[in-house]
Amino acid sequence: MMEDLSSYPLELVGPDIPMVRFMKVRKSYGDLIVLDNLNLDVAPSEMVSIIGPSGSGKTTVLRMLMTLETINGGVIYVDGKPLTHMPKNGVLVRADAKYLRKARSSIGMCFQHFNLFPHMTALQNCMEGPVLVLGLSRREARERAEELLLMVGMIDKKDQHPSRLSGGQQQRVAIARALAMRPKVMLFDEVTSALDPEVIGEVTNVIKDLVFKHRLTMLMVTHQMGFARDISDRVCFFYGGKIEEQDSPAELFSNPKSKRTQQFLSAVKAAD
């Protein structure tokens, strides 16, 4: 089943092009529709949090943007250029591996389970991408990695293997590893969900730092409502593969319009 892509622009033009645009994006596994006709723009330097019950498709949004999942319909644009598709003879066609690899280089991601490389030290984890992909010299890569490890407060553990680090420490290294690739967009996929409560703060503080000092474009899936409220420019509540409601955190958390948002927020509050 070929989709007619002629209505999608080859690239976005104009004064206010978003950093990320999901345009009528559809994702399904067999009969199960995970995301249905998703439209979402993220402006440069914007911090968008995605909340919602499990199974609402929120993690899928990030995984599609990282090209870990293929999409079944629509187009994703990053920095004005199509990510999931490429222009060919004046129309968009599905991106091949080579195009995809180039296009996704502006995106970085941190995972729920960190996914650090266990056979490399913290420093080596942060140097691997810059050396192999960006072609930095080992010296440059080391300088960059050390600078970032300093920023996340992990410089004194730089020669440790992940197995010797706590979850919070591993996640901070993972953030440094992603930043070392100098992405334009950072994705955080439930980065605190696998952590013990007492170390969550050390990770959220690093992310806060990024938001207030560095102004990267970020998308974050989280279960921590307080954190989302503190640092987001906008919060999207996902329900059943759709954005049920989106607003500024102040508005969405204190004055939710949708019934489902209200139910979700009160259920979360009750659990706390």
Added chain:
Amino acid sequence: MTYTSFLADYGSRFVDGALVTAIQFLCSLGLAVLVANLFGLMMLSSNPVVRRAAVGYVEFFRGTSLLVQLFWLFYVLPLFGITLDNFLTGFLAVGLNLGAYGAELVRGAIQSVPRGQWEASYALSMSPAQQMRKIIIPQAFVIMLPAWGNLVVELLKSTALVALIAVPDLMFEARQLNSSTYLSTWTFGTALIIYYVFSRFLITPCMRWTERIMARRIGRA
């Protein structure tokens, strides 16, 4: 000469050989199962002498090569006045050797039955023998069946070595035909295919079927 006429001329030799291989296989399988269970259980004995004897057996048969064992039984044993028939020597060596590998599987499977099962049957005041027979062994059996599937194929392949002490099995017939016809591709190729059919289309499906049946029976019980 075409391959068809080759088969017409010599097909019966392959059939004869395959039959001997099948019988060698069944005899050594029976012996290996016996040996595996005996020494596998002995390795778990609380008596250190019994345990050590079993470990010694397993290490010895796994540590020396099957071909060496086969030749030793065939050439050296008669020097001590024990002369065994070729056929008997053949499956004895294969069975004793593969049985040592099987003993490790038996031991491992019994040890991997969860501790709680021992404790539960103990709590029901079962005797140790009852615990073993009624509770542990049925579960261990299901656990080790997949590994036995591989071992049984290894056993079939190992029987090919008995040709080297002149047991007229499939391998032996192929060699004889090769030296009389010089049609190496056809003789050895045919033998390879027969072994392949044996293990892929007889042994493997049989083992899979047993696995399914046993798993279901355990599930029901």
Added chain:
Amino acid sequence: MQWDFAFTAEILPKMLWATGNTLLAAGMGYAIAVVIGLLFALAQRTPLRILTYITREIVEFIRSTPLVLQIFFVYYVGPEYGIFLSPWVAGMIAIGLHYAAYLSEVYRGGIESVPKGQWEACTAINLTTMQTYRRIVLPQALPPSIAGMGNYLVSIFKDTPMLSVIGVAELMQAANAVGGQNYRYLEPYTMVGVIFLVISLTAARAIRWFEATVRRKLGMQ
């Protein structure tokens, strides 16, 4: 039948020299198996379905048929097509391919044991497939594969006596020759057994040590 120590001493140098050949054969066969096995394993992971299927069938065929027959096949079939292989070359090809099939399964298991998150992290930092395999996946697939790889190193060593059937001058062949010349089989065959036992027990221990070392070196535990 008495053990003849003088005879033992007399044939010892010959036996030890042949042991060197046995180790050489095992080492070379293993080196071939390690490389070809990796190719077999990687070929089954390409997006090309047909390549996966063909490799799978080749591996299954090799694993289902006796090594000794494969050795004969490789040695005798070549000349029919004008390819004359020396016993050593034929033996190394046969035993190398045979164990490549087994090692490919070990590698496959090792590669599959690397968590999906590692692949995803590689996508996130934009490594190519080649870089992902070389730098991230294979180094992690190695430690869980070492036990299996080591077992097959010992197995290949124990299977080298089969090379004697095409006249490779390894330990078994030497024992056959010495026994035949002197009509004494007790000492040579027993010595072969002892040598095999000592080497394989030592090797098994060395492999366990090596596995622990590699895990420590890679910071995994």
